[in-house]
Amino acid sequence: MNKAVQAFLGLGTNLGDRIKSLEQAIQMLSKELGISIIQISSVYETSPVGLLEQPIFYNIVMEISTTLPPEELLGRILEVERKLHRVRTIRWGPRTIDIDILLYGNEIIEQEGLQIPHPRMTERAFALIPLQEIAGDIIIPGIRRSINELIAHLPSDQVVR
Numbered sequence: 001m002n003k004a005v006q007a008f009l010g011l012g013t014n015l016g017d018r019i020k021s022l023e024q025a026i027q028m029l030s031k032e033l034g035i036s037i038i039q040i041s042s043v044y045e046t047s048p049v050g051l052l053e054q055p056i057f058y059n060i061v062m063e064i065s066t067t068l069p070p071e072e073l074l075g076r077i078l079e080v081e082r083k084l085h086r087v088r089t090i091r092w093g094p095r096t097i098d099i100d101i102l103l104y105g106n107e108i109i110e111q112e113g114l115q116i117p118h119p120r121m122t123e124r125a126f127a128l129i130p131l132q133e134i135a136g137d138i139i140i141p142g143i144r145r146s147i148n149e150l151i152a153h154l155p156s157d158q159v160v161r
Protein backbone atom coordinates (compact mmCIF):
# COMPACT_ATOMS: atom_id res chain seq x y z
CA MET A 1 0.00 0.00 0.00
CA ASN A 2 1.52 3.31 -1.03
CA LYS A 3 1.78 6.07 1.57
CA ALA A 4 -1.05 8.65 1.38
CA VAL A 5 -0.04 12.04 -0.02
CA GLN A 6 -1.87 15.36 0.39
CA ALA A 7 -2.69 16.84 -3.01
CA PHE A 8 -4.75 19.79 -4.25
CA LEU A 9 -6.87 19.77 -7.42
CA GLY A 10 -8.26 22.83 -9.20
CA LEU A 11 -11.61 22.33 -10.96
CA GLY A 12 -13.06 24.82 -13.45
CA THR A 13 -16.07 24.90 -15.76
CA ASN A 14 -17.66 27.47 -18.07
CA LEU A 15 -19.88 25.42 -20.36
CA GLY A 16 -23.34 23.97 -19.72
CA ASP A 17 -24.71 23.50 -16.20
CA ARG A 18 -21.60 24.51 -14.33
CA ILE A 19 -22.76 23.58 -10.83
CA LYS A 20 -23.93 20.17 -12.06
CA SER A 21 -20.57 19.57 -13.76
CA LEU A 22 -18.73 20.39 -10.53
CA GLU A 23 -21.04 18.15 -8.50
CA GLN A 24 -20.59 15.27 -10.96
CA ALA A 25 -16.80 15.68 -10.98
CA ILE A 26 -16.72 15.66 -7.16
CA GLN A 27 -18.99 12.60 -7.08
CA MET A 28 -16.81 10.72 -9.59
CA LEU A 29 -13.53 11.61 -7.89
CA SER A 30 -14.95 10.56 -4.49
CA LYS A 31 -15.60 7.08 -5.94
CA GLU A 32 -12.07 6.63 -7.24
CA LEU A 33 -10.07 4.02 -5.32
CA GLY A 34 -6.95 5.67 -3.95
CA ILE A 35 -8.54 9.12 -3.73
CA SER A 36 -10.17 10.50 -0.54
CA ILE A 37 -11.62 13.99 -0.64
CA ILE A 38 -10.59 15.89 2.52
CA GLN A 39 -12.12 19.30 1.90
CA ILE A 40 -13.62 21.40 -0.89
CA SER A 41 -13.54 25.21 -1.23
CA SER A 42 -16.57 27.37 -1.90
CA VAL A 43 -17.57 27.86 -5.53
CA TYR A 44 -16.05 31.03 -7.01
CA GLU A 45 -17.27 32.90 -10.08
CA THR A 46 -14.12 33.91 -11.95
CA SER A 47 -13.22 35.95 -15.02
CA PRO A 48 -11.64 33.89 -17.82
CA VAL A 49 -7.85 33.86 -17.90
CA GLY A 50 -6.19 32.98 -21.20
CA LEU A 51 -8.84 33.31 -23.90
CA LEU A 52 -10.79 36.30 -22.57
CA GLU A 53 -13.83 36.14 -24.88
CA GLN A 54 -15.55 33.18 -23.23
CA PRO A 55 -18.16 32.60 -20.51
CA ILE A 56 -17.50 33.22 -16.83
CA PHE A 57 -15.97 30.23 -15.04
CA TYR A 58 -16.96 28.56 -11.78
CA ASN A 59 -13.88 27.35 -9.89
CA ILE A 60 -13.20 25.31 -6.78
CA VAL A 61 -10.10 23.79 -5.22
CA MET A 62 -10.23 20.50 -3.37
CA GLU A 63 -7.80 18.86 -0.98
CA ILE A 64 -7.44 15.12 -1.43
CA SER A 65 -5.42 12.38 0.21
CA THR A 66 -4.21 9.94 -2.41
CA THR A 67 -2.20 6.72 -2.53
CA LEU A 68 -1.96 7.02 -6.33
CA PRO A 69 1.35 8.04 -7.90
CA PRO A 70 1.06 11.36 -9.83
CA GLU A 71 0.84 9.75 -13.27
CA GLU A 72 -1.96 7.46 -12.11
CA LEU A 73 -3.79 10.36 -10.45
CA LEU A 74 -3.56 12.29 -13.75
CA GLY A 75 -4.93 9.27 -15.61
CA ARG A 76 -7.95 9.05 -13.31
CA ILE A 77 -8.55 12.82 -13.69
CA LEU A 78 -8.43 12.65 -17.49
CA GLU A 79 -10.91 9.77 -17.35
CA VAL A 80 -13.32 11.87 -15.23
CA GLU A 81 -12.94 14.79 -17.67
CA ARG A 82 -13.66 12.46 -20.58
CA LYS A 83 -16.77 11.03 -18.89
CA LEU A 84 -18.01 14.58 -18.34
CA HIS A 85 -17.60 15.13 -22.08
CA ARG A 86 -14.59 17.36 -21.77
CA VAL A 87 -13.97 18.02 -25.47
CA ARG A 88 -10.48 19.47 -25.94
CA THR A 89 -11.17 21.76 -28.90
CA ILE A 90 -9.81 25.30 -28.63
CA ARG A 91 -6.84 25.52 -26.29
CA TRP A 92 -7.88 27.86 -23.41
CA GLY A 93 -11.46 27.72 -24.78
CA PRO A 94 -14.75 26.91 -22.94
CA ARG A 95 -15.01 23.46 -21.30
CA THR A 96 -17.53 21.43 -19.37
CA ILE A 97 -14.88 20.59 -16.78
CA ASP A 98 -11.16 21.10 -16.34
CA ILE A 99 -9.32 19.40 -13.52
CA ASP A 100 -5.74 20.46 -12.80
CA ILE A 101 -3.35 18.90 -10.30
CA LEU A 102 -2.11 22.01 -8.48
CA LEU A 103 0.06 20.36 -5.80
CA TYR A 104 1.13 16.79 -4.98
CA GLY A 105 2.75 16.71 -1.56
CA ASN A 106 6.00 18.67 -1.71
CA GLU A 107 6.92 17.15 -5.05
CA ILE A 108 8.23 19.05 -8.06
CA ILE A 109 7.49 17.10 -11.24
CA GLU A 110 8.50 18.17 -14.77
CA GLN A 111 7.30 15.57 -17.25
CA GLU A 112 5.66 15.66 -20.68
CA GLY A 113 2.01 16.35 -19.84
CA LEU A 114 2.60 16.49 -16.09
CA GLN A 115 4.00 19.56 -14.36
CA ILE A 116 3.53 19.89 -10.59
CA PRO A 117 3.17 22.40 -9.00
CA HIS A 118 0.84 23.58 -11.80
CA PRO A 119 3.04 25.97 -13.81
CA ARG A 120 0.51 28.79 -13.95
CA MET A 121 -1.13 28.50 -10.53
CA THR A 122 0.92 31.33 -8.99
CA GLU A 123 -0.53 33.79 -11.53
CA ARG A 124 -4.14 32.62 -11.26
CA ALA A 125 -6.57 34.12 -8.75
CA PHE A 126 -9.02 31.36 -9.64
CA ALA A 127 -6.57 28.83 -8.19
CA LEU A 128 -4.97 30.84 -5.39
CA ILE A 129 -8.09 32.30 -3.76
CA PRO A 130 -9.96 28.99 -3.32
CA LEU A 131 -6.66 27.42 -2.20
CA GLN A 132 -6.21 30.21 0.37
CA GLU A 133 -9.69 29.45 1.70
CA ILE A 134 -8.95 25.80 2.47
CA ALA A 135 -5.15 25.78 2.95
CA GLY A 136 -3.91 29.37 3.30
CA ASP A 137 -0.67 28.37 5.01
CA ILE A 138 0.38 25.81 2.41
CA ILE A 139 3.84 26.29 0.89
CA ILE A 140 4.12 25.83 -2.87
CA PRO A 141 7.31 23.80 -3.51
CA GLY A 142 9.92 25.92 -5.31
CA ILE A 143 8.04 29.16 -4.58
CA ARG A 144 9.34 31.33 -1.74
CA ARG A 145 6.23 33.56 -1.49
CA SER A 146 3.23 32.59 0.66
CA ILE A 147 -0.23 32.21 -0.87
CA ASN A 148 -1.20 35.59 0.63
CA GLU A 149 1.83 37.30 -0.92
CA LEU A 150 1.12 35.70 -4.32
CA ILE A 151 -2.49 36.91 -4.16
CA ALA A 152 -1.37 40.40 -3.21
CA HIS A 153 0.79 40.56 -6.37
CA LEU A 154 -1.85 39.33 -8.84
CA PRO A 155 -2.97 41.64 -11.68
CA SER A 156 -6.21 43.38 -10.63
CA ASP A 157 -8.04 42.33 -13.83
CA GLN A 158 -8.64 38.83 -12.48
CA VAL A 159 -12.07 39.03 -10.84
CA VAL A 160 -12.98 36.30 -8.37
CA ARG A 161 -16.06 36.35 -6.19
Ligand SMILES: Nc1nc2nc(S)n(CCO)c2c(=O)[nH]1
Nearest residue numbers: 012046047048049050057092126
Ligand atom coordinates in the same frame (compact mmCIF):
# COMPACT_ATOMS: atom_id res chain seq x y z
N1 LIG B 1 -11.23 31.92 -14.59
C1 LIG B 1 -10.72 30.84 -15.21
N2 LIG B 1 -10.03 31.01 -16.36
C2 LIG B 1 -9.54 29.90 -16.97
N3 LIG B 1 -8.81 29.80 -18.12
C3 LIG B 1 -8.56 28.50 -18.31
S1 LIG B 1 -7.69 27.88 -19.62
N4 LIG B 1 -9.11 27.74 -17.32
C4 LIG B 1 -9.08 26.28 -17.20
C5 LIG B 1 -8.18 25.84 -16.09
O1 LIG B 1 -6.86 25.81 -16.54
C6 LIG B 1 -9.73 28.61 -16.46
C7 LIG B 1 -10.45 28.46 -15.25
O2 LIG B 1 -10.64 27.34 -14.71
N5 LIG B 1 -10.91 29.60 -14.67
